[in-house]
Amino acid sequence: MRKHINKWVFKTPFVNGARNLPEALRRIFEGASMIRTKGEPGTGNVAEAVKHMKLVNRDIALLRGYYMTGDVESIYIYSKENKVNFELALLTARLGRLPVVNFAAGGIATPADAALMMWLGADGVFVGSGIFKSKDPEVRAKAIVLATTFYDNPEVVVEAQKMVSEKASMLGIDVRNLKPEELMQVRGK
Amino acid sequence: MKVRVGVLALQGDFLEHVQALRELFNLDVVLVKCSSHLRDLDALIIPGGESTTIGRLIKFKGLDEGITDFVKGGMPVMGTCAGAILLASKVVDRVVGEVNQPILKLMNITVIRNIFGRQKDSFITKVYVEGIGDVNAVFIRAPGIIDARDPAKIISYLNHPVVGRVGIVAVQGPLLAVTFHPEVTSERKLYEYFLSMVKN
Numbered sequence: 001m002r003k004h005i006n007k008w009v010f011k012t013p014f015v016n017g018a019r020n021l022p023e024a025l026r027r028i029f030e031g032a033s034m035i036r037t038k039g040e041p042g043t044g045n046v047a048e049a050v051k052h053m054k055l056v057n058r059d060i061a062l063l064r065g066y067y068m069t070g071d072v073e074s075i076y077i078y079s080k081e082n083k084v085n086f087e088l089a090l091l092t093a094r095l096g097r098l099p100v101v102n103f104a105a106g107g108i109a110t111p112a113d114a115a116l117m118m119w120l121g122a123d124g125v126f127v128g129s130g131i132f133k134s135k136d137p138e139v140r141a142k143a144i145v146l147a148t149t150f151y152d153n154p155e156v157v158v159e160a161q162k163m164v165s166e167k168a169s170m171l172g173i174d175v176r177n178l179k180p181e182e183l184m185q186v187r188g189k
Numbered sequence: 190m191k192v193r194v195g196v197l198a199l200q201g202d203f204l205e206h207v208q209a210l211r212e213l214f215n216l217d218v219v220l221v222k223c224s225s226h227l228r229d230l231d232a233l234i235i236p237g238g239e240s241t242t243i244g245r246l247i248k249f250k251g252l253d254e255g256i257t258d259f260v261k262g263g264m265p266v267m268g269t270c271a272g273a274i275l276l277a278s279k280v281v282d283r284v285v286g287e288v289n290q291p292i293l294k295l296m297n298i299t300v301i302r303n304i305f306g307r308q309k310d311s312f313i314t315k316v317y318v319e320g321i322g323d324v325n326a327v328f329i330r331a332p333g334i335i336d337a338r339d340p341a342k343i344i345s346y347l348n349h350p351v352v353g354r355v356g357i358v359a360v361q362g363p364l365l366a367v368t369f370h371p372e373v374t375s376e377r378k379l380y381e382y383f384l385s386m387v388k389n
Contacts, residue, residue: 012308013308145242145246146249149200149246150222152222153223
């Protein structure tokens with residue numbers, strides 16, 4: 001915890017980034033009220049956020065499986081191996097989801113990106129440069145809100161995607177072309 | 190037949206309402222995102238969240254009209270926090286004053302947004318509600334009801350150390366406006382009161 005802020009002493013809620021479930025649960029233990037996938041912010045490339053969301057989902061499914069079969073010992077081993085508080089791991093296993101809201105973030109640039117992340121189980125999405133660096137920020141913001149809210153209605157998602165032009169999207173950055181020191185997602189494990 | 194309760198699921202903490210209803214009562218819970226989802230419902234809950242966001246999304250494809258028709262049909266609707274704002278006929282903001290946000294205008298009440306202050310001024314307290322009794326109330330950047338005109342009636346007040354006496358629950362026939370969040374406590378009383386409005 002030495003590198004991370006003890007968030008329990010603040011009255012203002014914190015949102016913290018995570019790339020996988022152990023990271024998310026460590027932040028929650030430190031007092032985070034909300035989690036966001038780290039993704040790779042500023043790239044307009046949703047692939048990293050998808051990867052992080054899938055990693056979170058995979059471990060939740062694993063813990064849920066242990067819980068449903070009454071295998072508390074495996075939940076304990078998971079918490080020990082992943083340096084996670086046992087009670088939080090148990091709570092996640094019981095709920096079958098993160099104990100706090102989880103926002104998808106880090107590379108979302110289009111309505112379709114947002115709807116995809118909602119399908120993967122996000123409770124909402126954060127979009128920064130995906131809107132501000134686009135050529136059509138106002139209509140794009142509206143379209144992303146629609147696609148997020150009605151992600152489970154394909155017709156609305158198509159309608160929202162048609163509101164924006166791919167040509168007006170922010171210029172994407174290939175994560176593989178970033179130097180290791182330029183990557184944001186590796187900050188603070 | 191099981192009672193079918195819809196929870197408006199556009200934005201906000203609808204999931205907490207769904208979980209509370211499923212854990213506390215034996216009824217069918219339906220997520221409502223468009224007018225067709227209102228079909229065959231016995232009651233509707235409008236959750237807390239960001240009232241302007243919900244108000245705008247509700248207008249998408251005429252769901253606002255769908256809900257208005259639902260209420261005209263005499264169906265019970267409960268609005269909690271932002272939901273109470275949406276039910277009101279007039280809304281004012283504590284800081285910015287007059288606001289021009291889309292609301293449903295279904296109850297004769299005037300609501301002040303953020304009456305107790307900002308997010309960090311949120312609090313939990315015990316309140317007395319007429320016809321229900323003591324209730325644990327969680328106020329999260331909550332609104333207050335400052336005026337109720339016939340047939341609407343305020344059935345609970347809170348004496349706040351800074352703001353003074355504020356209406357926090359109002360009822361108008363089968364419509365119920367609650368400015369706090371019953372869904373985040375595990376108390377059944379307020380839901381029971383609301384569900385008693387469902388016609389048998």
